[in-house]
Amino acid sequence: MSGTLLAVERLNLAFVSAGQRVPVINNLTFSVAPGESLAVVGRSGSGKSTLLNLLCGLQTPDDGVIAIDNESFGNASDAVSIARWAELRRQLIGVVFQQANLMPALSLVDNVRLRTHLAGRHKQDERWWLQRLGVGDQADRYPDRVSGGQAQRAALAMVFAMSPSLILADEPTGSLDRHTADEVAESLFNVQVETGCALVLATHDSELAACCGRVLDLSAAG
Amino acid sequence: MLIRAFLSHYQRHPFQLAALMLMIVLATMLWTGVTVLTDQARSSLAQSEETVAARAHIVRTDGQPVGVEDFVRLRKTGVCVAPWLEVKRPAPEGQVIGVDPMSMACFGRSAPIQDAASLDGMPFMDIGDALRVSQEGYDSQLYLIAPRDDIELPQGYALRAFSLAPPTGELADSFLLNLDALSLLVLLITGLLIRSVYRLGLVQREASFELLYRFGVLPRRIRQLLVLELVVLTAVGVPPGLWLGASLAEALGTGFGQALGSLFDLTLYAESFGSLPWRAAVVMVALVLTVCLLEWVFPQPRQPAMVSAYARLGGGALLLAGALGVVLATELVWVFAGTALVFAGVGLLTPPLLAAVEERRSVRSGATASVADPLRRWRARELSVMFRQLALPVVALQFSIAAVLAVHALVTTFESTFEQWLGQRLAADFYIEVPQGGDSATAARRLNALEGLGTWHLVAHGKAQVRPEEAGTGADPLTADLMALTPITDLVSDWALLSSAERPWRELASGAVMVNEQLARRHDVEVGSPLELTIAGTRMRTNVVGIYADYGRPVAEVLLHADTLPAAFTPRSESFSVNKGELSRDVIHDRLADTWGAPDLQVRDNASIRELASQIFDQTFLLTRAISALTLVLAAVALLIMIWVFFTTRVWYFRLLGVWGLQGHQVRRQLRLLSVRLTLTITAAALPLGIWLTWVLVNRINPLAFGWSLPMDLYPVFWLELGLMAGAAGLLVAHLMRRQLERDANGERP
Numbered sequence: 012m013s014g015t016l017l018a019v020e021r022l023n024l025a026f027v028s029a030g031q032r033v034p035v036i037n038n039l040t041f042s043v044a045p046g047e048s049l050a051v052v053g054r055s056g057s058g059k060s061t062l063l064n065l066l067c068g069l070q071t072p073d074d075g076v077i078a079i080d081n082e083s084f085g086n087a088s089d090a091v092s093i094a095r096w097a098e099l100r101r102q103l104i105g106v107v108f109q110q111a112n113l114m115p116a117l118s119l120v121d122n123v124r125l126r127t128h129l130a131g132r133h134k135q136d137e138r139w140w141l142q143r144l145g146v147g148d149q150a151d152r153y154p155d156r157v158s159g160g161q162a163q164r165a166a167l168a169m170v171f172a173m174s175p176s177l178i179l180a181d182e183p184t185g186s187l188d189r190h191t192a193d194e195v196a197e198s199l200f201n202v203q204v205e206t207g208c209a210l211v212l213a214t215h216d217s218e219l220a221a222c223c224g225r226v227l228d229l230s231a232a233g
Numbered sequence: 234m235l236i237r238a239f240l241s242h243y244q245r246h247p248f249q250l251a252a253l254m255l256m257i258v259l260a261t262m263l264w265t266g267v268t269v270l271t272d273q274a275r276s277s278l279a280q281s282e283e284t285v286a287a288r289a290h291i292v293r294t295d296g297q298p299v300g301v302e303d304f305v306r307l308r309k310t311g312v313c314v315a316p317w318l319e320v321k322r323p324a325p326e327g328q329v330i331g332v333d334p335m336s337m338a339c340f341g342r343s344a345p346i347q348d349a350a351s352l353d354g355m356p357f358m359d360i361g362d363a364l365r366v367s368q369e370g371y372d373s374q375l376y377l378i379a380p381r382d383d384i385e386l387p388q389g390y391a392l393r394a395f396s397l398a399p400p401t402g403e404l405a406d407s408f409l410l411n412l413d414a415l416s417l418l419v420l421l422i423t424g425l426l427i428r429s430v431y432r433l434g435l436v437q438r439e440a441s442f443e444l445l446y447r448f449g450v451l452p453r454r455i456r457q458l459l460v461l462e463l464v465v466l467t468a469v470g471v472p473p474g475l476w477l478g479a480s481l482a483e484a485l486g487t488g489f490g491q492a493l494g495s496l497f498d499l500t501l502y503a504e505s506f507g508s509l510p511w512r513a514a515v516v517m518v519a520l521v522l523t524v525c526l527l528e529w530v531f532p533q534p535r536q537p538a539m540v541s542a543y544a545r546l547g548g549g550a551l552l553l554a555g556a557l558g559v560v561l562a563t564e565l566v567w568v569f570a571g572t573a574l575v576f577a578g579v580g581l582l583t584p585p586l587l588a589a590v591e592e593r594r595s596v597r598s599g600a601t602a603s604v605a606d607p608l609r610r611w612r613a614r615e616l617s618v619m620f621r622q623l624a625l626p627v628v629a630l631q632f633s634i635a636a637v638l639a640v641h642a643l644v645t646t647f648e649s650t651f652e653q654w655l656g657q658r659l660a661a662d663f664y665i666e667v668p669q670g671g672d673s674a675t676a677a678r679r680l681n682a683l684e685g686l687g688t689w690h691l692v693a694h695g696k697a698q699v700r701p702e703e704a705g706t707g708a709d710p711l712t713a714d715l716m717a718l719t720p721i722t723d724l725v726s727d728w729a730l731l732s733s734a735e736r737p738w739r740e741l742a743s744g745a746v747m748v749n750e751q752l753a754r755r756h757d758v759e760v761g762s763p764l765e766l767t768i769a770g771t772r773m774r775t776n777v778v779g780i781y782a783d784y785g786r787p788v789a790e791v792l793l794h795a796d797t798l799p800a801a802f803t804p805r806s807e808s809f810s811v812n813k814g815e816l817s818r819d820v821i822h823d824r825l826a827d828t829w830g831a832p833d834l835q836v837r838d839n840a841s842i843r844e845l846a847s848q849i850f851d852q853t854f855l856l857t858r859a860i861s862a863l864t865l866v867l868a869a870v871a872l873l874i875m876i877w878v879f880f881t882t883r884v885w886y887f888r889l890l891g892v893w894g895l896q897g898h899q900v901r902r903q904l905r906l907l908s909v910r911l912t913l914t915i916t917a918a919a920l921p922l923g924i925w926l927t928w929v930l931v932n933r934i935n936p937l938a939f940g941w942s943l944p945m946d947l948y949p950v951f952w953l954e955l956g957l958m959a960g961a962a963g964l965l966v967a968h969l970m971r972r973q974l975e976r977d978a979n980g981e982r983p
């Protein structure tokens with residue numbers, strides 16, 4: 012059914028630190044429909060980043076099931092599921108972090124090119140995407156020669172260019188000033204709606220969270 | 234408290250501290266080893282030269298030249314003194330020295346001439362004859378020489394230093410010069426390495442210095458602390474390095490004096506390693522402080538783009554000037570200066586050049602979109618960044634690989650030539666010198682009559698004046714060592730000749746000659762060249778039928794058949810080379826000792842001599858190789874450290890590749906490709922420099938310093954070996970990085 016792209020069921024993860032078991036994700040259940048946007052909020056240390064890592068297979072849960080496009084992943088970390096997760100990240104799941112999303116040795120356009128190449132897309136529309144996100148003029152510059160906001164726009168262009176079904180964004184505007192953050196966020200939501208991909212956005216910015224269709228509060232859930 | 238904040242960096246990165254310490258220890262060790270060995274060689278040579286040559290001569294304090302009446306007066310007061318008349322006669326005959334063996338009797342063992350028999354006018358002759366020569370109108374100068382420089386003199390006389398200046402002195406100096414050059418290169422490389430490791434740590438600490446500055450700490454205070462830190466580091470690192478280096482030198486250098494001795498026919502005295510070489514320590518401390526604190530002397534300009542443009546221009550100019558200097562130089566010093574310039578130029582040019590090459594590659598791999606591989610482009614770009622950021626260790630590694638290549642080529646050529654030479658000279662089982670007054674002809678007859686004896690020949694040694702016909706009659710003849718053979722057997726006919734006419738040995742028996750490589754190379758003598766020989770005053774014309782290898786012996790040699798010799802020739806010495814065949818050494822000894830009435834006759838066993846000679850030379854070669862190999866290891870360790878630290882700052886981006894969907898093994902493959910390409914590229918960049926350095930050593934430095942040149946052989950198999958080693962080093966780096974990548978699975982973002 013077209014109802015769910017991502018389904019999470021009774022997810023559990025705890026870290027062991029100094030011999031103590033510290034639960035971070037507790038019995039978490041939720042789902043995201045295609046094209047839907049979900050804000051993950053919660054105080055610092057509540058497990059937002061950890062959850063996003065789980066959702067793209069960079070970390071493995073202790074318990075529970077994550078289903079992407081009806082394909083289920085449990086707590087197994089065997090070679091097969093590792094390879095499958097990698098394939099999903101290549102083609103379906105775009106990840107954006109707060110910063111350092113770009114290879115410093117490559118120009119913006121080459122970064123996008125590399126990302127779409129890995130995704131198996133060869134449409135050569137990198138420049139168009141950079142234009143679309145408002146950094147077309149900076150396409151040939153290197154990441155350390157553009158502003159933080161421009162770098163984040165390029166990072167978004169890079170993710171959209173791979174035409175993912177799901178974008179996981181971990182405080183993508185967290186290192187930007189208010190004004191720039193709003194502009195970047197606006198671009199993000201516009202293009203997200205346009206392309207119809209789903210978005211899971213971790214943030215502690217309630218205004219930004221309010222722009223999403225739904226909100227998942229990890230502090231409350233914990 | 235301030236100090237604790239200051240040192241907090243090393244608390245978080247103890248590895249960097251350890252790396253810096255390791256570099257200081259290793260560099261000190263290398264430098265100490267090199268200096269101790271060079272010093273040992275130097276003082277051994279100095280001592281031996283003293284015994285051979287150092288003497289004193291007596292002058293009048295009133296400034297008047299000494300004359301015969303002074304000699305008489307001094308002898309009457311009981312002073313041991315002898316006349317020494319130098320007659321400056323121009324070539325071809327050349328300068329002669331007139332001496333009086335009688336009055337030299339009081340010199341004892343330190344007399345330059347032991348008996349009147351060796352006065353043959355080359356250059357020594359009896360003072361009476363010399364006086365006659367001087368009256369032909371040549372400049373002459375009379376000295377009164379004394380056996381020691383501490384003898385008592387009557388009023389009106391004083392002692393001055395006087396040197397025989399043995400011909401070996403220049404050779405020894407050149408050898409030392411080569412060693413010095415090698416150690417200078419070592420110093421340069423170690424300086425580069427220490428600086429690169431130190432700078433790396435400093436760059437990372439800049440942020441915390443900035444913070445301290447904002448907290449109100451004066452920059453001057455920070456500098457003081459930095460100097461203090463360096464002083465402490467060197468104080469801790471230099472002594473163990475010193476000790477290690479001295480032990481290394483002692484282990485390697487025991488046979489070194491011997492090696493020099495057999496190279497230059499000098500008696501050497503091995504010096505004991507009494508104390509640690511503190512002079513090396515001072516140089517090392519100075520080096521560390523200089524290279525680490527260079528910025529304060531020359532503040533770094535702000536615009537790196539401008540700097541690199543200037544650097545490239547300057548590098549190109551240095552390279553050109555140096556290369557030109559090396560080609561045109563007529564003195565050794567200038568060759569060294571030119572070489573230094575070329576190295577400086579190459580050092581400035583290599584990193585930007587390699588970076589540019591990678592840049593181009595990255596552009597190319599993006600140009601043709603159908604086959605475009607963005608990952609390859611990323612690797613090329615990443616490498617380009619690395620060549621810029623790791624410029625110093627890259628250059629240091631390049632230099633040391635080049636040095637290793639050159640030393641290897643030179644030493645291998647030496648070794649193989651030397652092996653052949655030994656085979657030639659020590660072909661027979663035994664070597665027997667005909668004792669003073671012994672009759673060689675009778676001995677030859679009695680050897681012939683000896684049933685069961687293997688092949689043998691008799692060699693008469695002497696001197697000959699040689700003039701290549703092409704040089705024209707006006708040219709100066711040169712003096713060559715003469716060797717006259719009889720009979721010609723398989724002891725010589727198996728020699729590997731560098732070039733020869735047809736049936737050269739038969740030609741030799743009928744009056745032709747062979748010359749050594751030295752004579753051939755320096756005077757353009759070829760097979761078939763006519764040659765004019767003057768032996769014992771008899772002039773004869775002959776032609777060259779063969780050229781044999783001589784291991785760069787700096788003296789010209791002529792080989793002929795004894796029947797070719799003029800009747801007037803009297804040999805300086807004669808020797809038999811004998812294969813024992815079915816007989817024992819004792820039988821041969823007894824037969825000859827009986828012939829000559831010399832019961833204490835020496836029968837030299839060539840096999841054991843050959844073994845000893847090989848051993849001694851192996852040790853010399855080992856030493857040269859060890860120095861260059863150690864330099865290579867040092868440079869490789871430094872590069873390893875640098876790449877490791879560099880990759881540490883890049884760990885996040887390798888993880889990003891994982892986020893983008895590359896699996897672990899794919900990320901590791903990228904890592905391997907990167908590091909292996911890095912080490913291979915540096916090796917490839919070192920190759921031309923190494924070949925050029927070999928050329929300089931073989932075709933410029935050796936001819937100028939030693940007066941001979943070896944063939945320049947290249948050893949591509951060794952290049953391949955070095956390439957494999959570089960590849961292996963790259964894989965090792967990748968392996969270390971992989972562990973780092975796995976440990977910091979959630980690596981910090983920059």
Ligand SMILES: Nc1ncnc2c1ncn2[C@@H]1O[C@H](COP(=O)(O)OP(=O)(O)OP(=O)(O)O)[C@@H](O)[C@H]1O
Nearest residue numbers: 026027028035054055056057058059060061062979
């Ligand atoms: N590798 C780890 N080992 C141990 N504990 C960890 C690890 N990673 C995260 N944690 C802990 O898990 C908790 C959740 O961390 P996480 O980074 O997901 O929080 P967050 O909600 O993203 O916080 P922030 O808003 O500050 O980014 C924290 O308490 C953190 O200390």
Ligand SMILES: [Mg+2]
Nearest residue numbers: 059060061181
């Ligand atoms: Mg977080």
